[in-house]
Amino acid sequence: MVKLVANNLEMKFGERHIFSVDRLQLSQGQTIHLQGDNGCGKTTLMKLLAGLISPSRGAITTEGFEPLPWWRSNALLGKAVYLHQHPYLFDGSVEYNLSYPHPFCNMTKQQLSERTQTAIEMAELTHLKNQAASSLSGGEKQRLAIARAWIMQPKLLMLDEPTSNMDRFSQDLVLTMISDLQQLGTGMLISSHQSCVLTSLCNQTWVIENQHIMSSYTANNIPDSADSAPINLQEPRYVIAN
Ligand SMILES: Nc1ncnc2c1ncn2[C@@H]1O[C@H](COP(=O)(O)OP(=O)(O)OP(=O)(O)O)[C@@H](O)[C@H]1O
Known part of the structure; x- marks a missing residue:
């Protein structure tokens, strides 16, 4: 199982303290809702x-990943796929954007081709597949970015306000893709101010409040392993970027 572990973390911009936390862990199998008011530091985290x-x-360390190639100095880059609220898309068509991660996926050509076709259908992008990605609407861009992540099937995925531009139709499509990744064991951190269609999948919550990060589990998901337990709730206590 892969994980990212943050210890003794503090973030400041200049003299401005954003948050601190003793320990946080994002691992496969977790689906975490990251909550907090505007400007509290969700994107920063x-x-x-x-x-x-x-x-x-402080430090963020990785466990369970393949050893780094010699030319990679940043051990964290590329470990967890981060989907920005305004996803980065490449110049080119929708189909080109979906084919971009192929060299990074450990799958055969045939598997990639089938998975890409399925992603286009799941995200309802078939009629747009030859259109320039830059011309898509905000919600369509987010569907495309999530479809691209679905093809990659990352071990860890972070979604920053993924449904902010989406109507109910788009939210339901994305729910299907994210539920599928969850079934496959992808560990996910989903930031959203309020409950949304994706937060119903979450089994843990991290709240950034008063410059601290607090962690809690949903009632039916209290862990029995000390390894996965949140530590110290009162004290001040995670490429391919899309
Ligand atoms: N590079 C930077 N330099 C200085 N301040 C920054 C920088 N990046 C972010 N901040 C500040 O840090 C705070 C946290 O920003 P962040 O984007 O993480 O908040 P957020 O919780 O994601 O907000 P929102 O919910 O509005 O998206 C904000 O007040 C922001 O202005």
Whole structure:
């Protein structure tokens, strides 16, 4: 099982303290709802866990991943796929954007081709597959980014406000793809101010409040393993980027 473990983490921008936390763990099998008001640091936490920025103090370590190739100095980059609220898409068609992750996937050509076709259908993008990705609506772009992540089947996935631009139809399509990844064991961190269609899948919550990160489990999901238990709730206590 792969995991990211943050210890003794503190994040500041200049003199401004954003949050601190003694310990956090994002691992396969978890589906976590990341909550908090505007500006509390949800995106910042995801960027830290994705290795896109560095903490002011503390360390984020990885467990269970393949050893790094010699040319990779940042051990975190590429471990957890991070989907930005406004997804980064490549110049080119919808189909091109879905084929981009292929070299990074450990699948045969045939499997990739079938999986890409299924992703296009699941995201209801068939009629748009030759259209420039840059011309898609906000909700369609998010569906495309999530379809691309679904093809990759990452071990860890972080979704930043994934349903913010979506109507009910798009939310239901995305729910199907995310539920499927959950069944396959992808560990997920989903940020959303409020409950949304995806947060119903979550079995744990992280709340950023008063510059601390608090963790709790849903009632029917209290872990019995000390390894996965949240630590210290009162004290100040995670490429391919889409
Ligand atoms: N590079 C930066 N330099 C200085 N301040 C920053 C930087 N990045 C983020 N911040 C500040 O840190 C705080 C947390 O930002 P962040 O984007 O993580 O919040 P958020 O919880 O994701 O907000 P929202 O819910 O509105 O998307 C904000 O006040 C923001 O202005």
